[in-house]
Amino acid sequence: MNTERTISAKRLVWALATAGVLGAATGALAMKGSAAAMAPAHEQAALLASAAATATAAAPPTSAAAPTTLALPDFASIAARQGGAVVNISVTGSTKQANGALQRRVPIDEDDPLFEYFRRFQIPGQPGQREMPLRGQGSGFIVSADGIILTNAHVVRDAKDVTVKLTDRREFTARVLGADPKTDVAVLKIEARNLPVVQLGATKDLRVGEWVLAIGSPFGFENSVSAGVVSAKGRALPQESFVPFIQTDVAINPGNSGGPLFNARGEVVGINSQIYSQSGGYQGLSFAIPIEVANRVRQQIEKGGKAQHARLGLVIQDVNQGFADSFKLDRPEGALVASVEEGGPGARAGLRSGDVILALDGKPIVASSDLPAMLGLATPGESVKLEVWRQGRRETISAKLGDASDKPALAAEADDQASPGQPKLGLALRPLQPEERRESGARDGLLVQDVTGPAASAGVRPGDVLLAINGTPVGSVEQVRKVVGEAGRSVALLVQRGRDKIFLPVKLG
Numbered sequence: 001m002n003t004e005r006t007i008s009a010k011r012l013v014w015a016l017a018t019a020g021v022l023g024a025a026t027g028a029l030a031m032k033g034s035a036a037a038m039a040p041a042h043e044q045a046a047l048l049a050s051a052a053a054t055a056t057a058a059a060p061p062t063s064a065a066a067p068t069t070l071a072l073p074d075f076a077s078i079a080a081r082q083g084g085a086v087v088n089i090s091v092t093g094s095t096k097q098a099n100g101a102l103q104r105r106v107p108i109d110e111d112d113p114l115f116e117y118f119r120r121f122q123i124p125g126q127p128g129q130r131e132m133p134l135r136g137q138g139s140g141f142i143v144s145a146d147g148i149i150l151t152n153a154h155v156v157r158d159a160k161d162v163t164v165k166l167t168d169r170r171e172f173t174a175r176v177l178g179a180d181p182k183t184d185v186a187v188l189k190i191e192a193r194n195l196p197v198v199q200l201g202a203t204k205d206l207r208v209g210e211w212v213l214a215i216g217s218p219f220g221f222e223n224s225v226s227a228g229v230v231s232a233k234g235r236a237l238p239q240e241s242f243v244p245f246i247q248t249d250v251a252i253n254p255g256n257s258g259g260p261l262f263n264a265r266g267e268v269v270g271i272n273s274q275i276y277s278q279s280g281g282y283q284g285l286s287f288a289i290p291i292e293v294a295n296r297v298r299q300q301i302e303k304g305g306k307a308q309h310a311r312l313g314l315v316i317q318d319v320n321q322g323f324a325d326s327f328k329l330d331r332p333e334g335a336l337v338a339s340v341e342e343g344g345p346g347a348r349a350g351l352r353s354g355d356v357i358l359a360l361d362g363k364p365i366v367a368s369s370d371l372p373a374m375l376g377l378a379t380p381g382e383s384v385k386l387e388v389w390r391q392g393r394r395e396t397i398s399a400k401l402g403d404a405s406d407k408p409a410l411a412a413e414a415d416d417q418a419s420p421g422q423p424k425l426g427l428a429l430r431p432l433q434p435e436e437r438r439e440s441g442a443r444d445g446l447l448v449q450d451v452t453g454p455a456a457s458a459g460v461r462p463g464d465v466l467l468a469i470n471g472t473p474v475g476s477v478e479q480v481r482k483v484v485g486e487a488g489r490s491v492a493l494l495v496q497r498g499r500d501k502i503f504l505p506v507k508l509g
Contacts, residue, residue, distance in 0.1 A: 073264035077266070082199070083167060083223055083225075084196040085197050086142075086167070086198075086260060087167075088139060088222045089138045089149075089155055089164055090136070090163045091134070091136045091137070091138075091159035091162050092159065092160060093133075093161065094158070137255050138217070138256075138259075139155075139258045139260075140164070141268065142198065143298070144195075145193065145195050145196075146195070147191060147193075148187065149174065150186070150187060150188075151258030151271070152184050152186060153179035153186040156186050162176060164188065166195075173190070174189060177301050178307070180307040182404070183243050183297050183307065185307075198260055198267075199267050200291055201265065201267025201269045202291070202292070205263075211227065211228075212248055212263055212269070214252060214260070214262070214272055215259055216257075216258070216272060220255055226250050228249040230246060230247070230248055231247040231248055233247075234370070235247045236369030242372060242375075246269065249284050249286065250286050257273060258271060258272070269288075269291050270290055271289040274286070293376070296377065308379065308380050308403060308404070309380070310402065311345065311380075311401065312346040312402070314344075315341075316338060317336050319335070319356060320332050334358045335365050336355075336368065337351055337352065339431075340353055351388070357388055360386055375404075380401055380404070382400070424454065424508060426454050427450075428448070429447065429449060430446065432465065440465055440496060442467065445466055445496065446466045446477070446480070447464075448460060448465070448466055454508055457507075458493070465495060466480070467501065470487060470491055
């Protein structure tokens with residue numbers, strides 16, 4: 001109580017002192033103002049100026065180091081200018097599902113009923129498929145006044161009818177000109193003219209910590225605005241090897257997919273595409289496709305109906321500190337070549353297992369995921385220069401890139417080159433393509449292309465992913481031959497079928 005009184009008394013004294021100063025200054029102005037009124041006209045200005053100086057001198061001094069206030073971007077203006085070019089997309093369609101146990105497949109926005117895509121995987125003894133209805137919603141934005149729209153490929157996946165709704169409530173049936181699952185970009189076309197369009201920016205000018213704004217239809221609430229900052233650039237995500245994502249903390253929820261990400265100048269710098277979440281909703285981690293990637297896909301689709309991506313035909317992995325010490329590298333950076341596809345672009349260029357790729361066309365590769373992201377922006381047939389660390393020294397290797405849509409040549413059967421009397425397995429295998437890894441969720445393993453003999457009798461099927469033999473993970477046909485050659489008369493195969501992992505005992509022939 002005494003403390004409160006003391007504080008109150010001090011505040012009262014300060015208030016009275018301030019009032020006294022202000023009163024003195026006001027009095028000075030009033031006195032000189034009266035004198036000015038009585039003085040001749042040519043003296044009035046001088047008297048009033050003197051009174052103002054007296055008032056200023058009487059006022060308490062201010063701090064010379066007053067903090068500057070940084071203004072926030074004008075989000076309202078950005079939303080007003082650009083919001084008309086953001087659209088709501090609804091899709092209807094169907095997807096084939098095999099009878100059996102239900103498995104949810106969440107392409108981007110987890111656990112949301114508007115976006116869930118379902119499929120059933122085949123179960124022994126339960127053959128047959130049926131059509132299942134599909135409905136979904138997403139967002140998009142107009143990039144051309146004659147009706148070209150960008151959105152996510154997963155928004156229109158399996159869609160038969162796509163409807164675009166503008167902010168003025170008009171609705172149009174859209175054609176899907178093309179969709180690229182590797183980058184998750186799709187291009188739509190509606191028949192309309194003189195439409196509002198967004199202004200495109202550049203991610204090279206985007207800085208970490210810079211304000212960004214998203215507009216979309218979360219949970220179906222059209223033209224909702226949310227804001228945040230850029231958390232990171234060039235972010236690599238598991239199984240998403242062709243996109244160097246922009247990470248933000250902008251609130252993105254199911255329905256925002258395909259909507260634009262704006263910088264503080266009102267330019268589109270990305271397409272909101274993914275969230276990381278344990279709850280199915282926004283938890284502070286949002287990812288956008290850089291607009292340069294989307295634009296490149298758009299140009300290719302408009303020109304030829306599909307997008308092309310380059311490939312080297314390598315299996316790569318990160319360089320950790322242990323590898324850096326082993327290879328005598330200054331720091332743990334680069335892409336370590338684990339294996340080279342026989343006859344592929346990398347093999348033709350002379351790349352070897354154990355090489356560490358440090359740069360592509362002068363651009364450094366820090367994490368191994370940087371390499372496929374760079375290749376995804378390159379053109380098949382293009383020649384590139386690779387800076388490679390090999391046996392303790394740097395080398396430069398030129399390579400002509402292949403087309404990622406070309407399937408690698410089938411690996412030799414696992415039984416090829418087996419010595420006489422060596423057990424036969426009966427599998428034709430090849431490495432998984434990036435999209436197959438993404439689809440299956442398998443980090444390692446080999447795709448079963450064909451099955452004969454003992455493996456077929458044990459129930460192995462084409463399309464299965466062979467993960468391990470007798471508990472030993474396998475990533476190449478050579479490994480399979482080695483493990484089988486050292487096995488007895490039977491082996492246990494761990495295969496993945498759909499999302500299930502099962503062991504199958506195989507009696508070797």
